[in-house]
Amino acid sequence: MRNSGLLLLAAFLFWLPFEDTEVYVPLGLAIWVGLWALESLHYLRREKGQDLQVIRDGLMVGILIPVTAAGFMVFKTGVHAHGFSEYSARQFIFVFSILPFSLVGGLVLSFLLQRRS
Numbered sequence: 001m002r003n004s005g006l007l008l009l010a011a012f013l014f015w016l017p018f019e020d021t022e023v024y025v026p027l028g029l030a031i032w033v034g035l036w037a038l039e040s041l042h043y044l045r046r047e048k049g050q051d052l053q054v055i056r057d058g059l060m061v062g063i064l065i066p067v068t069a070a071g072f073m074v075f076k077t078g079v080h081a082h083g084f085s086e087y088s089a090r091q092f093i094f095v096f097s098i099l100p101f102s103l104v105g106g107l108v109l110s111f112l113l114q115r116r117s
Helices: 002-015 024-045 049-080 087-097 099-116
Strands: none
Touching: 002 024, 024 049, 024 099, 049 087, 049 099
C-alpha cells in the first residue's frame, strides 16, 4: 500500500510539468487516489459485515474522485502560472458530471474489497 502511494506521487510529479489540457490524466490520478484511499480504509477496518460502513466508504470515495480531479487541475494551473486557466469551464463541468458514475463505482469497489478481505 505504501508503494502504491509512492508510485502515485511519482506519477503526479511526472505529469505536473507537461503542458497538457486533457482531463483524462487528472481523472485517472483521482481514480487512483480513490482506490488507494478505499484500500486504506478497508485495511484499517478489518471487521466484516458492517454494510453501512462499506456504503459510507464507497460514497465517500465516489465523491472524492471528481473533487480530487478538479483539485489536481486547479493545482496544475496554479503551478504553471500562465495568468489564465489551462482547463476550460466545460472541462470542469465534465469532471463533476461523472459524479453519479463515480458514486456507483465507489460503492461497487467498496463492496468488492469488503468481500475480498
